[in-house]
Amino acid sequence: MEISTVGVVGAGQMGNGIAHVLALAGYEVLLTDISQEALDGALARIGKNLDRQVARDKVSAADRDVTMGRIKTTLSLTDLGETDLVIESATERETVKQAIFEDLLPHLKPHTILTSNTSSISITRLASRTDRPEKFMGFHFMNPVPVMQLVELIRGIATDEATYQACLGVVERLGKTAASAEDFPAFIVNRILMPMINEAVYTLYEGVGNVNSIDQAMKLGTNHPMGPLELADFIGLDTCLAIMNVLHDGLADTKYRPCPLLTKYVEAGWLGRKTQRGFYDYRGEVPVPTR
Numbered sequence: 001m002e003i004s005t006v007g008v009v010g011a012g013q014m015g016n017g018i019a020h021v022l023a024l025a026g027y028e029v030l031l032t033d034i035s036q037e038a039l040d041g042a043l044a045r046i047g048k049n050l051d052r053q054v055a056r057d058k059v060s061a062a063d064r065d066v067t068m069g070r071i072k073t074t075l076s077l078t079d080l081g082e083t084d085l086v087i088e089s090a091t092e093r094e095t096v097k098q099a100i101f102e103d104l105l106p107h108l109k110p111h112t113i114l115t116s117n118t119s120s121i122s123i124t125r126l127a128s129r130t131d132r133p134e135k136f137m138g139f140h141f142m143n144p145v146p147v148m149q150l151v152e153l154i155r156g157i158a159t160d161e162a163t164y165q166a167c168l169g170v171v172e173r174l175g176k177t178a179a180s181a182e183d184f185p186a187f188i189v190n191r192i193l194m195p196m197i198n199e200a201v202y203t204l205y206e207g208v209g210n211v212n213s214i215d216q217a218m219k220l221g222t223n224h225p226m227g228p229l230e231l232a233d234f235i236g237l238d239t240c241l242a243i244m245n246v247l248h249d250g251l252a253d254t255k256y257r258p259c260p261l262l263t264k265y266v267e268a269g270w271l272g273r274k275t276q277r278g279f280y281d282y283r284g285e286v287p288v289p290t291r
């Protein structure tokens with residue numbers, strides 16, 4: 001299965017990184033979002049991140065320009081029908097993802113592979129609502145995409161071997177490493193990571209520590225490069241809450257109940273770095289803890 005054009009749905013923090021690494025690896029990329037502002041922001045962000053790679057001699061100035069030239073944007077989802085592979089990376093909500101695939105289906109070429117960058121939602125369930133469950137799988141990048149080495153590849157119950165191999169080929173062309181995960185809630189990375197982040201929020205909620213002491217303790221005490229609350233802000237608190245809800249509903253175990261304080265931050269619209277406020281306030285020169 002030859003893949004040369006890739007459609008990316010959602011131009012948020014993950015979508016822009018995915019478009020960046022695909023274009024740098026030589027794929028023609030068509031990036032779509034419901035918001036023109038998100039598309040413009042993504043192109044600006046990709047340009048800035050490529051500039052940083054040029055400054056560090058990781059990418060040549062000529063490759064930077066060629067890479068930018070390979071990324072086209074569109075507000076019309078159906079334009080992605082012409083691509084060989086679609087990577088859906090819109091908001092972590094099943095109804096949103098389902099509607100995207102539904103709208104896209106009538107416009108797809110028969111061979112097009114569909115994938116989702118979902119952090120937690122059932123690949124099998126998303127696939128079952130399409131006309132090609134055997135050509136559907138999870139393609140889960142880590143944040144920030146240009147930096148992180150891992151991609152989790154998740155087979156749904158019906159995913160065929162040719163589809164898996166085609167996606168594995170893409171991961172290898174990106175110079176990244178694939179870990180294969182079975183399709184159970186939150187797969188491998190978030191099944192382990194998110195309960196830890198949720199527990200850090202409980203630790204804050206119960207007053208065992210404040211934001212600074214919790215992050216400091218985990219950085220210096222367990223050699224994590226970021227504290228769990230700083231990491232939660234980086235991921236997005238809405239995404240963290242959505243993943244905890246998927247774990248809680250999907251595994252029906254109370255040990256996955258989302259911390260009420262996490263819910264409260266999301267209700268306030270304090271979603272972390274992307275809204276400039278979460279467990280830290282990012283509006284000033286340096287991040288300031290909000291608790």
Ligand code: NAD
Nearest residue numbers: 010011012013014033034038089090091092118119143235
């Ligand atoms: P984000 O909030 O930064 O971006 C989501 C984008 O999707 C927004 O630009 C929004 O306008 C767009 N969108 C919403 N509905 C849409 C639609 N119908 N059609 C097209 N675009 C639409 O979120 P993100 O952090 O980039 O997360 C995107 C996906 O990646 C989620 O499934 C998330 O679970 C997954 N993911 C996130 C991380 C992380 O660390 N944030 C890591 C791995 C995977």
